[in-house]
Amino acid sequence: MIISGKELSATLKAQMAETVATFPEKYGRVPHLVVILVGNDPGSVSYVTGKAKACEVTGIKNTTIRKPETITEDELLALIRELNEDDSVDGILVQLPLPKHISEAKVIETISKEKDVDGFHPLNVAALWQKQPCTVACTPKGIIRLLKAAGVQIAGKRAVVIGRSNIVGLPVAKLLLDENATVTIAHSRTADLASVTRSAEILVVAIGKPRFVTADMVSEGAAVIDVGVNRDPQTGKLCGDVDFEAIEQKASVITPVPGGVGPMTICCLMENTIECFLRRQ
Numbered sequence: 037m038i039i040s041g042k043e044l045s046a047t048l049k050a051q052m053a054e055t056v057a058t059f060p061e062k063y064g065r066v067p068h069l070v071v072i073l074v075g076n077d078p079g080s081v082s083y084v085t086g087k088a089k090a091c092e093v094t095g096i097k098n099t100t101i102r103k104p105e106t107i108t109e110d111e112l113l114a115l116i117r118e119l120n121e122d123d124s125v126d127g128i129l130v131q132l133p134l135p136k137h138i139s140e141a142k143v144i145e146t147i148s149k150e151k152d153v154d155g156f157h158p159l160n161v162a163a164l165w166q167k168q169p170c171t172v173a174c175t176p177k178g179i180i181r182l183l184k185a186a187g188v189q190i191a192g193k194r195a196v197v198i199g200r201s202n203i204v205g206l207p208v209a210k211l212l213l214d215e216n217a218t219v220t221i222a223h224s225r226t227a228d229l230a231s232v233t234r235s236a237e238i239l240v241v242a243i244g245k246p247r248f249v250t251a252d253m254v255s256e257g258a259a260v261i262d263v264g265v266n267r268d269p270q271t272g273k274l275c276g277d278v279d280f281e282a283i284e285q286k287a288s289v290i291t292p293v294p295g296g297v298g299p300m301t302i303c304c305l306m307e308n309t310i311e312c313f314l315r316r317q
């Protein structure tokens with residue numbers, strides 16, 4: 037069974053649109069998300085366009101601020117501080133990656149915790165690991181939603197996450213643990229990775245290498261979540277981290293690329309923006 041993140045996110049966004057439509061009467065305005073895009077990287081431009089479209093569908097106000105690659109770190113931090121102080125702004129997102137002369141860590145910690153719709157701020161990350169209320173990063177949140185919508189029971193299962201990034205690998209492992217899975221975090225240097233992944237009843241792959249996971253690495257009946265967004269070196273088309281055609285035959289459920297995890301990330305960004313807005317009322 038192929039799990040469509042596109043379909044689920046459309047349903048969830050329609051529900052959010054209904055909720056947001058009640059806000060002008062209740063609160064006098066709608067949530068406002070500001071997205072900052074530095075430079076012209078085609079991948080980032082495409083993400084930011086997707087975010088603006090989702091805002092339109094859900095009725096969230098969107099401002100996209102584009103800055104040239106030459107913006108200095110100080111200028112970018114000053115812009116973020118200005119938006120932190122602006123009461124009409126509920127969520128701030130700076131599209132990553134940033135040019136090398138700008139510290140992503142400084143940018144992330146300058147966005148106020150209350151407006152951090154990405155859930156990347158160290159205080160949000162700490163709160164997640166301490167089981168305190170927080171903004172949960174969009175991709176990990178979207179993955180748990182997808183698994184539940186597909187009817188995959190998480191509690192009691194053996195889950196393997198390949199990848200240990202702050203954005204996906206580590207937080208998704210924590211969320212699976214909170215759902216009572218037993219979680220192994222693996223990576224590109226894990227010894228005998230195939231024997232580890234073959235033990236997985238739930239396999240989440242976030243490593244960023246085209247078709248890294250081959251059919252021999254997956255057990256019959258596993259739920260496979262592919263977070264990769266890569267260009268196929270042969271065809272130039274978008275492809276995931278898993279060999280979809282081969283693994284589709286073995287998996288009980290699998291997410292496609294595109295149309296799987298990606299739309300759920302944007303959907304959860306809308307949800308996080310609404311949550312930040314409501315907390316500020």
Ligand code: GUN
Nearest residue numbers: 129130131132133154174
């Ligand atoms: N670049 C790729 N994914 C993301 C994301 O979820 N948030 C931000 N800010 N940048 C990204």
